[in-house]
Amino acid sequence: MVNYARIADTGKPRVVIIGGGFAGIELAKSLRDADVQVILIDKQNYHTFQPLLYQVATAGVEADSIIHPFRKIFGKQNNFYFRLAEVQFIDTEKQVVETSIGLIRYDYVVMATGATSNYFGDEQMENNAIALKSIDDALTLRNTILHNFEKSLLTDEDEQMNSLMDYVIVGGGPTGVEVAGALSELRKHVLPKDYKELNFKEMDIHLVQSGPQLLKGMSDEASRKAQEYLESFGVKLWLNRRVKSYDGYTVTLDSGETLITRTLIWAAGVSGAPVNGIRKESMLRGNRLQVNVHNRVLGYDNIFAIGDIAAMVTDEYPHGHPMLAQPAMQQGRLLGKNLVNMLSGKPLKAFNYSDKGAMATVGRNHAVADLKMFNKEIKTQGFFAWVIWMFIHLISVIGFRNRLVVMVNWLWSYFTYDTGNRLIVGFTQKNVPVEETMTHKTLI
Amino acid sequence: MVNYARIADTGKPRVVIIGGGFAGIELAKSLRDADVQVILIDKQNYHTFQPLLYQVATAGVEADSIIHPFRKIFGKQNNFYFRLAEVQFIDTEKQVVETSIGLIRYDYVVMATGATSNYFGDEQMENNAIALKSIDDALTLRNTILHNFEKSLLTDEDEQMNSLMDYVIVGGGPTGVEVAGALSELRKHVLPKDYKELNFKEMDIHLVQSGPQLLKGMSDEASRKAQEYLESFGVKLWLNRRVKSYDGYTVTLDSGETLITRTLIWAAGVSGAPVNGIRKESMLRGNRLQVNVHNRVLGYDNIFAIGDIAAMVTDEYPHGHPMLAQPAMQQGRLLGKNLVNMLSGKPLKAFNYSDKGAMATVGRNHAVADLKMFNKEIKTQGFFAWVIWMFIHLISVIGFRNRLVVMVNWLWSYFTYDTGNRLIVGFTQKNVPVEETMTHKTLI
Known part of the structure; x- marks a missing residue:
């Protein structure tokens, strides 16, 4: 007997999204009012705001404040179904995703699996x-x-x-x-x-x-x-x-x-995190899936890829768009609209990346920013760039309460020169055991 | 060669505290201005506010907001030394605590190891x-x-x-x-x-x-x-x-x-969490160490026990004081003063538990409280008890920022009927694997 995962058949076309990063959640959101069944599969039950991971690692903010459960994000979206599962294989013939909780049938499947660290075989x-x-x-x-x-x-x-x-x-x-x-x-x-x-x-x-x-x-x-x-x-x-x-x-x-x-x-370095079952010919350098201007994976009708895993080769971006939040979110949003167009027989819109620039923060009062707005390029460094960086990241964190907690942390750190709690909780450390190589000297 | 842990000898009498729960940190704090070296040993690098653990378990508050690192609590106390270590044995002859990081010599050692779940051998x-x-x-x-x-x-x-x-x-x-x-x-x-x-x-x-x-x-x-x-x-x-x-x-x-x-x-049920090396004759029912009115463990001169691990048998408390935060904190505070008295040859003060009552919360707007104040007993249940419960727990959480985060969580939950983030992060679940016993029905 084939074990299908137990998900109600709503009779609507099924869009299965693999991965709930920036691209995946923007796609699911933009299908809010669409006459489809949206199924999101992720191996975590929460979305991670990756740009602030480094602050979690350095005790700047709490882990809980930069992650947000999918069920909470989509609590009011009635066509949305979440499943906590690992994807093992896509059977493109049978139109079925094989997962740790059983098979999930699809009409459309969207890879939004993101990127993984690339150690170049080392x-x-x-x-x-x-x-x-x-x-x-x-x-x-x-x-x-x-x-x-x-x-x-x-x-x-x-x-x-x-x-x-x-x-x-x-x-x-x-x-x-x-x-x-x-x-x-x-x-x-x-x-x-x-x-x-x-x-x-x-x-x-x-x-x-x-x-x-x-x-x-x-x-x-x-x-x-x-x-x-x-x-x-x-x-x-x-x-x-x-x-x-x-x-x-x-x-x-x-x-x-x-x-x-x-x-x-x-x-x-990072490389795409592809799913088994997609034909090798569609894969480009760095394990990214080649897509057309509608984010359709080369060689398939109903398989799409968005975000870091997708490489849309254009004259301006010969290796695909940069692996950043902005292109991922924009592709997710547009694909939602295009899926609706597809179902109603309307023409599709080609993706056109609106580059808003890039920024990085180096420390208190010190950041660098290359902003593109109102058709102008603004390059700024130092305190002003740092304020913009904080503002943009703060409003991008999902959830009002998370935003509040991050803001309290930042204000606290700014005025006290102190950081968040320096806690060693539950997760193992990673490095070579030190005990054997070390001599405890008698200094008592 | 004997491996002593590397801790500077300050030439002052050494007070080694094992365990940083309510009793241990109150003792360390009350030795703030004492002419001693205070060494706190704990297997975690943080103090846990145990009364709110149930809210962490039910996604009411973030884990980070009810724990506080020892190094932060005692950042300004110059006679304080913290060591992250597990205690294996106390050699009461040699006056040495054997730990995972080596031997630690003591002049006075205080058990503040608390309690552990008691499964009665099952x-x-x-x-x-x-x-x-x-x-x-x-x-x-x-x-x-x-x-x-x-x-x-x-x-x-x-x-x-x-x-x-x-x-x-x-x-x-x-x-x-x-x-x-x-x-x-x-x-x-x-x-x-x-x-x-x-x-x-x-x-x-x-x-x-x-x-x-x-x-x-x-x-x-x-x-x-x-x-x-x-x-x-x-x-x-x-x-x-x-x-x-x-x-x-x-x-x-x-x-x-x-x-x-x-x-x-x-x-x-809970029982005391004693340390190997203390003589069995000093141990009472439920693994608690019998102490006199100065929290000195029976049969020793320089070994003390405070909090849940200590059983001070009195007429009023024939099995020792209740295993709660209040007696633990009061014992810790008094022992600090008594150690100073001891060193300066002054008489010691006997412990006298000031019972402030007990309370428990059942849910939104519903708590019960038996308060003892101004020599009166006030019994109250419902909304008023619930407000008192929240106030007392809020001010008891260590760290201004933690208090703020807990308060934001509570206010948020109260007005939105929503809880904190429902996140599955890093720690394994604990129950019998369900997959084998389960048939996935084809409901697709």
Whole structure:
């Protein structure tokens, strides 16, 4: 007997959305009044506001305030059904999604599976590095950082101490820059109060970037200022360097230099997170699915892809749109309208990315922004950019209460130079066990 | 070589406190200006406000807002040292605490290890039940509840459905009453919105209590009203019943009746959590350490016990004081003063419990309180008791920001009939795997 998942058949065309990131939830929302049945499948029961993961990892905001349960977001949308499940395979012949809770039939299926960290085949790196793509990652990093300092109290050997107190961040994009900035703020304002027994001059923060400049894709002004800010905060930049290997203790750069750390944060590369069953010919570089201007996956009639997993190749974007929230949300919104058009036999609208610019925050009062509005390009850095960054991120967090909690956290931190609670809760830390390599000296 | 933990010797008498619950932190605080070195050891890096654990478990408040890191609480206390470690043994001869991070020498050691769930030797119960003593417990329960409803969507067999939707709470003390009340509020106001596909008439909440009345130790009025409130909320009470066994699915009562549930919440009994190395003769019923009026453990000069782990036998309290926050805090505070007196050769003050009464909340606008103030006993139930309960708990949460977040949550819930985020984050659920026993019907 074939086990179908138990979902009522409403008699309406079924749109199955795989993944509830920015693209997936915007699509589900834009189908609010459509005469369809919307089924969202995700392996978590909540949407994650990824741009603030780095603040969870550095104890800036609570995890709960940047995630929001799907059932709450869509509580009033009557054509919406959520299922907590992992997708295993899409049978495009039978039009069925195979999941951990059974088969789910579809009329239209939309891949909104996002991106996953790309370690370029380096398994040792994958095992030893910490990524920053999910709440679990962020809490693992927070626990690891706090455990590191607790462990630093147990040794007085310089190298052991430094392996615990030093951090290496790989990747000079927004995430890498933001983590480096947040760690340097912790070093300056917070950690010395918590760990009076440690000397924070020993804490080094290294940022490794393969190219000659940070924030690739942003303006030269933004890159230059971000570099200036990070250097003034005491972050050690390693430009034009790649990490050759990391065994959980020694980082070897392609230039031959080595760094010692028990905590390497991987913010270097992502690739699409495709689902088994889609034909290989539709897949481009970096595991992204090639779509046409209506986000239809090449070679299929009723399979679509939106957001990071989709590569819409155009003259302006020969490798697809940037893997950011804005294109994902815009594609999700438009696909909703196009599905309605499709069902009523109306012509479809081609996607046209409205680029609103990019920004990154480096620390208190310091951010960089390249904004595009009213057909103008505004480049700004420093306090004003930082205020804009906060405002835009605050209004983008889903849920009024979440917004309130994030705002309270930020205001608190701003005026007290203190951060959120430095808590080690439930999630395991990730690094090489330190106990064996360490000698407890008798200093009693 | 003996591995001593690396803690600077300040040349002052060393007071080692094991456990940072209510008793432990009050003691550490009251030694603020004392000429001693205070070392607090705990296996978590934070203090837990246990009275609100049930709200974390039922998605009422965020976990982060009821816990507070020790390093933050004592950031300004210069004689204070914290160590994240598990205590394995106390060598009372050598005056050394053996821990996971090495040996810690002491001049005075104070057990403030609190209480742990007591399953009275029933291993099957211990494996299958969920307790409510720590943040990990509370998050495990929250995840289990939410998973249960996601799984309920997968079946249409009545018994399977009920095993997932029904809850059995064992123990009619404050925790049992509060959990039963909170679950019935979820059933009435929150879950039907999240799970429109389920019929919440199927959700039963059972509360099993060994004696004839709830809230033993409180006044008859309080017990009677708590029972009346719970019954009006549709909680099924099983008074004068004990649970004989629970295999993760079937609960068998000593009266022969059986209940079906995959989630049994154990709020029935606690016992002291003593440390190895203390002589057995000092231990009373329920694993509590017998102490004199100065909280000195019987048979020792420099070993003390405070809070739940301590049993100070007096005429008024023949089994020791109630295992509550108030006696723990008062004992911690007094012991701090007495240690200072001891060091300066002054006479010690005997402990005299100032009973301020007890209270329990059953739900929105419904609480019961037996207050003792100004030498008067005030018994009140209903809205006024509920307001007092909220006020007292709010001001007792440590940290201004935590208080603010809890208040925002409560106000939000009160006016919207909504709760906090229903999130399944990172912690595993605890119940018997449902997949094997379940048939997915083809209802597509």
